[in-house]
Amino acid sequence: MPAFDLDSFVGRSRAVDLAAIDWADISRHPVPPEALRALRYMQDIESHTIIYLRSLLATRAIDDPEVATFLACWVYEETFHGIAIARFLEAAGAPVGPRPTPRGQESLGKRLEAAATAMVSKAWPDFCAVHMTWGAINELTTLTGYRRLAQVSPHPVLADLLDRIVLDESRHFFFYYRQAEIRMQRRAPARIARILVDRFWAPVGSGVQPDEELRFLATYLFAGPEGRAAARKVDDTIRRLPGFETVQLLEAWMDRHLDAHGSPASGGGRNGDRDH
């Protein structure tokens, strides 16, 4: 994989171009209710980024100047994804309502990415390797999710918006992945990152969104043969990171949580949050 060019990333970092989207055209094409439900989930996660950042800043995440510079641009871009999706939902007649839970009230388990690793980071200087790996998995899952949404819910304006967002997510993924690859050349960080991912990883939004919504989204985007193939591709890409050759991620999560027809598995199964 080529090197990540931080200067060019910073130079190109900008908000998704809201003026370029044909908002007026949205209501002229039907948006399936499932797409609206998926978008509500995604909008919530995107706008949650700033809350995640609050916890992240209490860790060693910004000790590295390159990571600090990246994060400044990253949070800006993610915030605009949330704004753009909210605007789409509004134009589609399904505006985002008030949040049921005040932000920042999530339990320790529910804020795993930040909270659990924050404890580790105080004692362990290679925290960045975990953070970068976590970021790579989440960005890749997110961008794959957006691509799948465009495939399963064809809509001209949605396709345009998702294309733009996917471009940003790809750049984010590339940064995290390259960083993870470099930092995990050493055995110790690779081992600890793997242990933490094995123990704590759950799909983006776990603990922030209700379990029911997460299972709906996983089914809608990843249950069919094409969805399965996309999920496998995510897993295979992460397996190329040092020490991650046998990691079980998206597909294994789906096997645990959804039955053979893609419906939520009975009995609830293992949950990324209830466990911790």
Ligand SMILES: [Fe+2]
């Ligand atoms: Fe995003």
Ligand SMILES: [Fe+2]
């Ligand atoms: Fe992203």
